[in-house]
Amino acid sequence: LQKNLPTIIAGDFNEGDLGYAVKWLRQHGFSDATQRSGNRYHTWEWNIAWLNFHDRYDRVFFNKLLK
Secondary structure: OOOOOOOEEEEEOOOOOOOHHHHHHHHOOOEEHHHHOOOOOOOEEEEEOOEEEEEOOEEEEEOHHHO
């Protein structure tokens, strides 16, 4: 990645907010557009009987040159 270029990183990360890639991107100055939207929606869901598992695995990150 070149720090002087506007950058978008998007895709299915297959990890939640505490995942390695998500943490790494935040530590390197990227913002998560899906989190900044203010909505706590989920992009993955799995239902078993009365149990409902869900999380946000799809992400759109951008660097400060796109703010």
